[in-house]
Amino acid sequence: MAQRKVRDLRKLLAARARKRAARGAVGAPPSALHVPEQASQTAVQLLRYSSAGITSYKADDPGFWDESDELRWIDISGLSDAEQIAKIGQKLELHPLTIADLFHTGQRPKTEIAPKYIQIVLKMPVGGPPFEADQLTLILGQNFVLSIREHERDCLAPVRARLDDGSGRIRSSSAYLTYALIDTVIDTYFPLLESYGDVTEELEERILTKPQTGSVRVIHLLKRELLELRRALWPQREAVNALLRDDVPFFDDTLTTYLRDCSDHSFQLMDMVEVYREVSQGLVDLHLSSLSNRMNEVMKVLTIIATLFIPMTFIAGVYGMNFDRASPWNLPELSWRFGYLYALGLMATSSAIMLFIFWKLGWIFSGGDDNYRYGKPSDPPQKPE
Amino acid sequence: MAQRKVRDLRKLLAARARKRAARGAVGAPPSALHVPEQASQTAVQLLRYSSAGITSYKADDPGFWDESDELRWIDISGLSDAEQIAKIGQKLELHPLTIADLFHTGQRPKTEIAPKYIQIVLKMPVGGPPFEADQLTLILGQNFVLSIREHERDCLAPVRARLDDGSGRIRSSSAYLTYALIDTVIDTYFPLLESYGDVTEELEERILTKPQTGSVRVIHLLKRELLELRRALWPQREAVNALLRDDVPFFDDTLTTYLRDCSDHSFQLMDMVEVYREVSQGLVDLHLSSLSNRMNEVMKVLTIIATLFIPMTFIAGVYGMNFDRASPWNLPELSWRFGYLYALGLMATSSAIMLFIFWKLGWIFSGGDDNYRYGKPSDPPQKPE
Amino acid sequence: MAQRKVRDLRKLLAARARKRAARGAVGAPPSALHVPEQASQTAVQLLRYSSAGITSYKADDPGFWDESDELRWIDISGLSDAEQIAKIGQKLELHPLTIADLFHTGQRPKTEIAPKYIQIVLKMPVGGPPFEADQLTLILGQNFVLSIREHERDCLAPVRARLDDGSGRIRSSSAYLTYALIDTVIDTYFPLLESYGDVTEELEERILTKPQTGSVRVIHLLKRELLELRRALWPQREAVNALLRDDVPFFDDTLTTYLRDCSDHSFQLMDMVEVYREVSQGLVDLHLSSLSNRMNEVMKVLTIIATLFIPMTFIAGVYGMNFDRASPWNLPELSWRFGYLYALGLMATSSAIMLFIFWKLGWIFSGGDDNYRYGKPSDPPQKPE
Amino acid sequence: MAQRKVRDLRKLLAARARKRAARGAVGAPPSALHVPEQASQTAVQLLRYSSAGITSYKADDPGFWDESDELRWIDISGLSDAEQIAKIGQKLELHPLTIADLFHTGQRPKTEIAPKYIQIVLKMPVGGPPFEADQLTLILGQNFVLSIREHERDCLAPVRARLDDGSGRIRSSSAYLTYALIDTVIDTYFPLLESYGDVTEELEERILTKPQTGSVRVIHLLKRELLELRRALWPQREAVNALLRDDVPFFDDTLTTYLRDCSDHSFQLMDMVEVYREVSQGLVDLHLSSLSNRMNEVMKVLTIIATLFIPMTFIAGVYGMNFDRASPWNLPELSWRFGYLYALGLMATSSAIMLFIFWKLGWIFSGGDDNYRYGKPSDPPQKPE
């Protein structure tokens, strides 16, 4: 079992280590394209949509780029085909640095406002716990949205369904679609965080009701996960807030209301992470205190047993001495008629004295002084008068 | 007893867990209405009031919406009937997102200023400790106040009484009524926090006068509660302060004075929470130190007993050996006339030496060096000269 | 002794608890007057002064309110007579909320700037340590100062003496008098903080030179006091700084120089509190470390004694066995001429080996490795070249 | 082995100590040139380049300074030849303080904007871990870049290669070259930090799977390194951001895009350092907890053995007493036919009782309660619906 645990841990740490790879050689020109080592196969989905309907194009269909009043959504997953991605980037007139940035996985979430488009980098959780996130880059232009994900797996299916369905404002503008994508990414964190909340509370209950040796590792892993979540969420919040500033193009006043909703959710997520972090730090204290407590218990048992029997053993030792009984001064007790009973009585007395001392010190029969209850009956709930 | 404690704890944690549920599906359209799973039965109270008097309307009385110079207060408790609530929201010309927000329980307190109304989300404590809070959303428009609560229970009875009574400025404007509601919610935290203060101080006194094993759990639960309180109060303070900015509609200068009073109270609440948090953190240190201390005491007792008796037992063992007494070199003491007394004397001497060493080390008879008093007589109270 | 200590502690905590009472019922109208439960008897002192001289009036002398070029100082102590205080407040044209605020003891220090007057709430230390503070509210108007204290006791006698004396600028304006009062309140904290500094340093010296069991309680109480001081001083500093802003009425440029002096003192006080807080936190670490250290010492003594005697006792036990001596293979040592000496030698050898091992491990005769001195001779004091 | 470790540590600390030397005498005139004690031999590389090509000049070739449209790069390594460096500085019309600053190694990274040039001080990592950094000062003027390094070793080779190659914008302006140098320095931190990440994760895995005595030293050294990294990176981030402000000369809008990329990387580096720091702090807790845990285990073993055998030894002692068997009341068991078996049975019973108690207390056969798994099967991964 412990063996399996170690294996799990190794896998977890290895998965995280794998994440840290995508970065060009030191000193390379800034606009050089660096395909990450374990990049997935590139797959391109082209959509043109208007309030009238949606048309899907093939990846190599040049008709997609024809002039039109329709809005475009280019959805790319997998970064292996640098050439194709760069070509699409050039068609959308992206800055070479922006194109290079698409391949840098492991970035912090950010919002970059270029003259003709907005680049938004997000972390999209995929499954979990344990928390794992792919990078999602959104490029919002006048009449297009480009979304690029590290891998095929994503959490955006509901948005595609709403776009197919066409109800609501989803087909009204590229900016609204961008909002819908951001909102969905952020909302995906809620069930994830709630399951961390469950883990935290289960741990808390276990430690409060039955402290355990192994828990501290689990607390450590939990803290580690929360640290990673915080690292993803903190800049994500800033990235969303950056869209709320006055001078951001594409997002008009009616959309700002929606974005503010997104920003509220980001704050709430950070709040949750911070609370769980603080609780899990408190659990470390609780665990250390319970270890210390248990040591106290162990030591008390040892001390009680030892101090009970050591004097008795000593008495037995004394009457086991071989002094010459010819002298009346040597070990006269041995010749007494009730010498044995006297010795046993002596032993019983020493034990009784010891037990009395322990009882006085409150080490035994102290009857669980633990019955101090939080919010006890003598504190009736406060009611507004 | 411990069993009951665990049960209490489970209930407490379960109650908190239940709170985290109200949130739409990931990726759902932002204005979709999501009724929380355990929503209470919706009850609507309609009031029209002016300085002249108050009229109460039935929930389905269309006359309530007739044009009039009177001010309106729509008070809703329970979120089960989404349709009815949405209809009222539409009558008040609320933004669809605002209507959807009414159903998201578990939000952070916030103030949202829309062109035609102000939305204020608060956490209203109900009973306690343990701290439990329902969400209260206030929508303040030109001539109406809409208040929506998660459940029937609330702490706003005094405001309704003042409105019935009609004295003071309470019927003068919707903004004043809103202020009165906010003020009451904030003031409700004072008795709650004071009872936490009592718990903190009782714990402090107990740990200072008689350290106990179980206290660390109670400290943990206390810290947890204070964390939840802080989580509610911190954004609430910001929400109130947001109403103090210059460009907030409805709140004129005379009301700002009242709101600043509210804001002062919020600061004071945060202050109290922070002090209790810091004290309870200090209690953890104190508790750990007292555990460590107690261990020292236990170890000293064991060490004293063991080191007293081990040499004596050894001496008894030596004179219990069976060496052949034919040789004059073997155990000659056994043949001495006063051999037994000599052995007992040897034992007494070794004990005396040990006791002397322990006394020198200050382990016994040290007479409680604990008499260092804080603010001792040699430090006369400082008086301004 | 310990008993007395506990009694002291209870009194201290009770005194602090008593402080938290003055607050109106939840939901009461904001301008309702709430007299604190244990309010002192109200005493009013009326003074009219100008550079020419001072006139003292009776509390009910209507002549005091006659128009005049003279400045007025109304000094009230004790809050029991709400009616009289309210009447004075109305005469000075205070806002009803300001009047109600006079009765809310336990506020945070603050500065409130109304159109026609400035309200300053301060915490005035009375005696101590332990730190106890009464609330002092100052209302500064065009030609009056109103000062209201919770109780008769105060620290403002030197200001009254200076006003009687009439030297300096003290009679020049109401604002200067207000400054003098604030300055005196702030300066009263210096001897108080210095006596906490003495306590901190005495504790530090005691723990460094002779660690004690009970100290951790004293540290806790000290930290608690410093927490209360910080809670009073932090907002007080803000309250003073608020008077330094450009748009504050009554305080002209010449007075700003004086106020900046006050503000410097506030900063210095905060500095002292923070240093003492950090030192006392360090003392907790030091104390825990010394407890841990002492445990090490105890354990070493036990281990040395036990490991010295246990092998010797074992040897004695072996030669106390009763194997049948008929067989030459059974316990032949018992028949040796020098068997007893051999056994004693065996015991001595085992002890010697053990002592050698302990000496190697550095547990005994290690000669106090504590002689590492801070700023040792080999580090000559650095001199600027 | 331990010996080697100590030697390594000494070398590490000595290397760091050596770093702290370069600073003029206290009170010396600010523009006095102070050559660091262990300065390397000065070597000067002069380059003139334009889009057309690159010309390399000898250090003493006066032709280099002829007027020309070409851009200049003066690259100096080693600070021993103060005169030559000062002469070059004067040719470039640097302020005397700027020239003196070139010799102050051990500065914080900073950006100083003079009227005619920008001075940028960076820390350039060389090799590692352990982290060691040389100071790199860049002076950017209208048509020149001056780069000065403490030692010959540097990490800028890729930039020189790109300049030789001439592709991209690298020869377009002095500001772009400066950007390329800064970018390369910052990127050099990534592999360094990643190897610290590897160390952190390896430590984490070791401590989680097999806690060790010596790890705490390694954690301390790791924390120390991360502290040094943070000390270098934090001001470096500010130095880069200072170049992003509006009023910085030489850096036009197109370059700002590149610099923002640099700034993003700096943020990301700080992020990594902070995460590693927090993880390594968590490892200290984990380690202490595992030490405490191990102590518990040791104590349990001692307690179990001692409490098993002490009662049995006592029984053996009792039946080893020499009471006079003439009296039927003395030790009658000794004469029983099955006395020995009875005694052995008594011993076995006492052991059994003890083992039963230990089993009840959960000290033995508790079967590893450590099987609580994080993200256990009963918690299926949350999927967006």
Next chain:
Amino acid sequence: MAQRKVRDLRKLLAARARKRAARGAVGAPPSALHVPEQASQTAVQLLRYSSAGITSYKADDPGFWDESDELRWIDISGLSDAEQIAKIGQKLELHPLTIADLFHTGQRPKTEIAPKYIQIVLKMPVGGPPFEADQLTLILGQNFVLSIREHERDCLAPVRARLDDGSGRIRSSSAYLTYALIDTVIDTYFPLLESYGDVTEELEERILTKPQTGSVRVIHLLKRELLELRRALWPQREAVNALLRDDVPFFDDTLTTYLRDCSDHSFQLMDMVEVYREVSQGLVDLHLSSLSNRMNEVMKVLTIIATLFIPMTFIAGVYGMNFDRASPWNLPELSWRFGYLYALGLMATSSAIMLFIFWKLGWIFSGGDDNYRYGKPSDPPQKPE
């Protein structure tokens, strides 16, 4: 030795306590002059200088105050003669509060900008470690500098030498002289901090290579010193930065460059203090961990010895029992021919089993698992590619 240590400590703490005395009575008029109790003898040095040369005047020479184009430097040490100092202050037209401030030793460093002069309060380190600082007040007017020090000792000799020498800009303006004085004070902290750095690193090395009991006291004293340094340096940095603001008189643009250099140094000092503080906090953790570790070692030794010998002693006890050998069931082993060897074999077996268990648990012969090396050969230094 320990005795001497305690004496040193007492002296150190007493010296610090002496520092806290200079402050007027509570409630005294703000411009009252309060001579500190242990003020040194006042000594006045009057200098008139211009680029042409320097003239020194006697303290009572009225000619010094004659009108002249020359600049004046009035240097006062010792505060005992309040009258003389006040007279000089009045001649320089200082505000009464500024004059009173000269006597308040123990202020925080600050910069106060009066209409006609600038007052700068600094902490000037004198000797050390231990850190001791005198207060230095600089008053910079149009054509004079007034410097006032608590005691004769100072660190400004190099500036006087430069003034005598006359080279550089030192005689060019009062502001430059002021800058030179500030710069020298700040630079004096560098060797001081470096010697604290040495102490920190020596401590670190000692604790890492050979943990010691007494170190925690030294760490505490070090932390205390660093706290005092921080308390002096933090506001000093602000005081210097205050001179960099746009509206500061006397300091023109050319001087600002010099002041910015000063400010950089202040930042660097704070940086060093923060790093040393964090390292010394880490040392506390390290020390506690090594104490805990050592306890583990002690307990293991005790446990091993006890568990080895306790079973053997028990066996010896069994065969020391006196059961009646007439019954064949009683202690038959005693009659065996090789009974003694059998008993010794039994003992050896029990020891062997115990040793095997300890070896399995990794308590003995575990061969120092401490050989985990930081930056081990398998991690080749990362090189930029």
